[in-house]
Amino acid sequence: MSRSGSCICGAVKFTITEPVTETGACHCxxxxxxxxxxxxxxxxxxxxxxxxxxxxxxxxxxxxxxxRAFCKTCGSSVFYRVTAPGPLNGEMHVGMxxxxxPSGIPLTGELYIDLKPDGYxxxxxxxxxxxxxxxxxxxxxxxxxxx
Ligand SMILES: [Zn+2]
Ligand SMILES: [Zn+2]
Numbered sequence: 001m002s003r004s005g006s007c008i009c010g011a012v013k014f015t016i017t018e019p020v021t022e023t024g025a026c027h028c029x030x031x032x033x034x035x036x037x038x039x040x041x042x043x044x045x046x047x048x049x050x051x052x053x054x055x056x057x058x059x060x061x062x063x064x065x066x067x068r069a070f071c072k073t074c075g076s077s078v079f080y081r082v083t084a085p086g087p088l089n090g091e092m093h094v095g096m097x098x099x100x101x102p103s104g105i106p107l108t109g110e111l112y113i114d115l116k117p118d119g120y121x122x123x124x125x126x127x128x129x130x131x132x133x134x135x136x137x138x139x140x141x142x143x144x145x146x147x
Contacts, residue, residue, distance in 0.1 A: 030063070
C-alpha cells in the first residue's frame with residue numbers, strides 16, 4: 001500500500017511507494033529543534049518515494065552524515081536523508097506527521113532515549129530503544145555491522 005503526504009501548504013506532495021515497516025522517534029537535540037517537538041520518521045529506502053514540487057524544498061545540511069528538507073513556504077519538516085557514504089546513503093526518514101493518513105503505522109523504535117525530555121513519553125511496549133552511546137557505537141561500527 002502506498003502512502004501519500006504533503007507539507008501544510010501543499011507546495012510539496014509525495015508518495016511513498018515502498019511498504020512502511022520501520023519507524024522511529026528521535027529525541028536528539030537537532031530533531032527536537034527541527035520539528036519543534038519530537039521527530040517521528042518513517043524509514044524509506046533510497047528511491048522509495050516520489051516527490052512533486054521538490055523545488056519548493058529547502059535542504060539544510062545538519063551534520064556530516066545527513067541533511068533535512070523542509071518546505072520553503074510553510075516550514076513543514078518533510079524528511080531527513082542520510083548523505084554519508086555506505087549502505088545507508090540516500091535512506092530517508094519522512095515525517096510521520098506529514099502523511100495524509102498515518103493510521104495503522106506502529107512506532108517501532110526510539111533513538112537517543114536518554115535525551116528524551118521529561119515532559120512526555122510514548123505509551124505501549126515492544127519498541128527497540130537506543131541510548132546516545134548505543135547510537136554513536138552503531139554509526140562508528142563498520143557498515144556491515146549495522147544493517
Ligand atoms: Zn508547504
Ligand atoms: Zn535526531
